[in-house]
Amino acid sequence: xxxxxxxxxxxxxxxxxxxxxxxxxxxxxxxxxxxxxxxxxxxxxxxxxxxxxxxxxxxxxxxxxxxxxxxxxxxxxxxxxxxxxxxxxxxxxxxxxxxxxxxxxxxxxxxxxxxxxxxxxxxxxxxxxxxxxxxxxxxxxxxxxxxxxxxxxxxxxxxxxxxxxxxxxxxxxxxxxxxxxxxxxxxxxxxxxxxxxxxxxxxxxxxxxxxxxxxxxxxxxxxxxxxxxxxxxxxxxxxxxxxxxxxxxxxxxxxxxxxxxxxxxxxxxxxxxxxxxxxxxxxxxxxxxxxxxxxxxxxxxxxxxxxxxxxxxxxxxxxxx
Amino acid sequence: xxxxxxxxxxxxxxxxxxxxxxxxxxxxxxxxxxxxxxxxxxxxxxxxxxxxxxxxxxxxxxxxxxxxxxxxxxxxxxxxxxxxxxxxxxxxxxxxxxxxxxxxxxxxxxxxxxxxxxxxxxxxxxxxxxxxxxxxxxxxxxxxxxxxxxxxxxxxxxxxxxxxxxxxxxxxxxxxxxxxxxxxxxxxxxxxxxxxxxxxxxxxxxxxxxxxxxxxxxxxxxxxxxxxxxxxxxxxxxxxxxxxxxxxxx
Ligand SMILES: Cc1cc2nc3c(=O)[nH]c(=O)nc-3n(C[C@H](O)[C@H](O)[C@H](O)COP(=O)(O)OP(=O)(O)OC[C@H]3O[C@@H](n4cnc5c(N)ncnc54)[C@H](O)[C@@H]3O)c2cc1C
Numbered sequence: 001x002x003x004x005x006x007x008x009x010x011x012x013x014x015x016x017x018x019x020x021x022x023x024x025x026x027x028x029x030x031x032x033x034x035x036x037x038x039x040x041x042x043x044x045x046x047x048x049x050x051x052x053x054x055x056x057x058x059x060x061x062x063x064x065x066x067x068x069x070x071x072x073x074x075x076x077x078x079x080x081x082x083x084x085x086x087x088x089x090x091x092x093x094x095x096x097x098x099x100x101x102x103x104x105x106x107x108x109x110x111x112x113x114x115x116x117x118x119x120x121x122x123x124x125x126x127x128x129x130x131x132x133x134x135x136x137x138x139x140x141x142x143x144x145x146x147x148x149x150x151x152x153x154x155x156x157x158x159x160x161x162x163x164x165x166x167x168x169x170x171x172x173x174x175x176x177x178x179x180x181x182x183x184x185x186x187x188x189x190x191x192x193x194x195x196x197x198x199x200x201x202x203x204x205x206x207x208x209x210x211x212x213x214x215x216x217x218x219x220x221x222x223x224x225x226x227x228x229x230x231x232x233x234x235x236x237x238x239x240x241x242x243x244x245x246x247x248x249x250x251x252x253x254x255x256x257x258x259x260x261x262x263x264x265x266x267x268x269x270x271x272x273x274x275x276x277x278x279x280x281x282x283x284x285x286x287x288x289x290x291x292x293x294x295x296x297x298x299x300x301x302x303x304x305x306x307x308x309x310x311x312x313x314x315x316x317x318x319x320x321x
Numbered sequence: 322x323x324x325x326x327x328x329x330x331x332x333x334x335x336x337x338x339x340x341x342x343x344x345x346x347x348x349x350x351x352x353x354x355x356x357x358x359x360x361x362x363x364x365x366x367x368x369x370x371x372x373x374x375x376x377x378x379x380x381x382x383x384x385x386x387x388x389x390x391x392x393x394x395x396x397x398x399x400x401x402x403x404x405x406x407x408x409x410x411x412x413x414x415x416x417x418x419x420x421x422x423x424x425x426x427x428x429x430x431x432x433x434x435x436x437x438x439x440x441x442x443x444x445x446x447x448x449x450x451x452x453x454x455x456x457x458x459x460x461x462x463x464x465x466x467x468x469x470x471x472x473x474x475x476x477x478x479x480x481x482x483x484x485x486x487x488x489x490x491x492x493x494x495x496x497x498x499x500x501x502x503x504x505x506x507x508x509x510x511x512x513x514x515x516x517x518x519x520x521x522x523x524x525x526x527x528x529x530x531x532x533x534x535x536x537x538x539x540x541x542x543x544x545x546x547x548x549x550x551x552x553x554x555x556x557x558x559x560x561x562x563x564x565x566x567x568x569x570x571x
Contacts, residue, residue, distance in 0.1 A: 067483070069448065070457060094478040098460050101413070101445040105452040110412070110529030113443040126533060131441050135338040136347065139533040183457030183487040186473075190481035198479040202570070226571070244463070244498045245477065250334060250439065251358070251497035259570045270334055280568045281542065282560070288548075297542045298563050300556045302549030310554040314561035318571050 001030030004085035005053075006076055008095055010188075012043040016199065017091025019158035021151050022051055024118050025089050026159070028125065033057055034167075035079040037072050039065040048167065052159060055168040057083055063181055067095060071180035073102035078174045080107055085146065087125070092150035093198075100150040110142035114152045114254075116277060133250055133273030152277070154201065154256040197248055200229030202259045205248055205275075207233040209264020209285065209304055213241035218308040219263060225315040231255070231275075233265045249274035264304045267292025284308070322376030324367045325427055326400065327420050327434040327446065328360040330384055330391035334439055338537070345532040354387065356394040359435025361502035362495035366465060367433050368399045369500065374467070377401045379427065383408050383419045383523060396513035397505035403516065408523025412530045413441065417449035419523035425454065429490055431472075436461050436494040447494035458492035459485050463499055543567070 003025040008015045025032045033055040036044045041058045048056045059075035076099060080088055088103060090096040092114045104111035116137070117128040127149050130137045197203055204223040206216065223230045232242040234249055248255055250273040260278035265271060267283070267290055275281070276295055283296035284304050293299050300307055332338070333353045341348040367378045380395040381404040382388045392403035406423045410416050424432065437444040444460065451458035463482070464475035467489070476483045477496055505513070545563060549556040564571050
């Protein structure tokens with residue numbers, strides 16, 4: 001089985017969800033190749049060499065400085081053909097979720113999005129995809145010869161660096177047309193120096209129970225003690241206390257961190273939709289009947305204003321600050 | 322401006338989900354269906370653009386007869402006419418295919434839709450339509466500005482926003498934040514009943530994926546919940562200890 005993983009980068013750095021996709025690929029067995037689509041691929045090729053993969057296949061062109069979905073889709077499909085890929089795995093990032101369905105259409109391949117598990121059973125690849133806001137999950141099978149999957153971030157471990165292989169290198173010529181560049185990313189505006197909820201390993205989220213934006217330092221201090229990102233419920237975002245980029249849930253971001261701490265959040269189904277695949281869930285809420293407790297691993301029933309300051313101190317101690 | 326909005330008829334989020342006897346789908350009995358919430362942002366954006374730039378808004382859906390309810394809801398918001406593509410939805414590709422076939426002859430300047438439908442949560446239709454119709458597309462749009470035949474779109478990504486320039490005709494998939502959808506007024510709900518809904522028969526190719534099994538996620542949560550009992554510091558210490566020793570997350 002030939003498996004191809006797309007290497008997404010930001011500023012010349014391979015992104016973690018792509019590394020996790022490589023782990024998912026290795027777990028399936030078979031030969032793992034990686035695809036690079038970039039204007040200047042040199043930095044990525046260097047990084048790819050230490051990923052324990054069989055081959056690195058590159059499509060390069062000056063017009064690829066910024067993401068252009070159709071151009072990248074065409075390139076990745078061309079690479080997949082070159083690699084004779086049976087399976088293509090793409091990290092389900094914002095870009096990955098745009099790219100994977102395109103590549104599927106171009107290759108006449110079935111696609112299962114945002115999978116949370118991948119296995120082989122009796123020679124058949126089975127992929128798990130959460131549906132209905134996480135209230136159910138589907139085990140799916142792709143019935144076409146080529147199969148495309150996108151992997152939800154944070155659920156596979158990134159492979160350890162430095163396991164150098166000697167991958168073969170290959171360049172693919174792609175016949176882009178001008179029409180492929182009718183849409184391109186002009187600019188990427190990043191929120192300054194903040195860890196994004198979608199990427200964080202630990203998240204501390206606050207809800208309406210915090211009463212107002214003036215109390216957010218309590219959330220931020222705990223997040224800092226953990227080395228975590230801050231998140232928020234929709235109630236808080238709608239009230240204008242926090243930006244929408246921090247919203248976790250169905251109309252916000254879907255996250256799967258190692259640890260999710262929900263403070264003063266009731267746990268409405270739309271909120272759970274975004275965070276219920278977190279590995280460990282902690283809830284702090286003064287209402288013992290709050291639905292959040294039904295999916296929490298650990299929880300304190302009590303007043304967040306009393307609990308947060310000593311909790312922050314304890315976490316600092318444990319993490320040796 | 323000829324604007325097409327693709328909408329979907331989906332179970333309400335707050336609906337209890339029960340797996341049907343076939344263990345591959347949900348039991349639809351008693352489930353309340355609504356217009357997909359993300360599609361409301363798309364409909365709203367279409368109405369605003371039509372009112373500004375003149376033109377017409379057509380809403381299109383794929384499904385059985387009852388999917389007309391979603392069309393009626395969009396028409397009640399203010400869309401001009403609807404198209405029901407009759408067809409069974411076995412996978413997203415088929416839906417995209419049936420939509421593409423129905424949309425192609427309509428000469429759209431702009432195709433809007435929600436970033437995902439809240440049943441299968443796949444985020445697949447916009448990119449698939451983009452390939453099937455040979456049109457550029459942007460997903461997860463939180464801002465859209467159109468000038469002549471160019472649009473500037475802001476897309477939500479990890480850690481920030483991408484600013485994307487795109488040529489019309491194009492496909493834009495809406496995320497919350499794009500606008501505040503209006504509620505249909507009573508007169509508009511009445512008017513919507515008179516608006517035309519065309520019906521066409523969808524003819525998709527074979528499905529490319531298959532559901533092997535649908536299950537409810539089993540909870541294997543530690544569920545160690547305790548009260549502060551008047552001593553918040555002690556409770557905090559206890560929680561920190563559990564996270565350290567038990568969950569080993571710190
Ligand atoms: C279409 C749709 C999409 C939605 N999408 C999202 C989404 O993406 N994300 C999302 O979060 N929501 C979403 N919602 C909204 C969701 O239904 C809830 O309204 C929202 O999550 C509630 O936020 P909350 O828990 O912060 O507030 P509340 O429900 O008001 O809960 C506040 C909680 O704080 C507790 N509390 C109060 N004081 C204290 C204290 N001193 N100490 C400790 N606890 C305290 C209370 O007991 C309560 O449980 C959506 C809704 C709809 C209809």
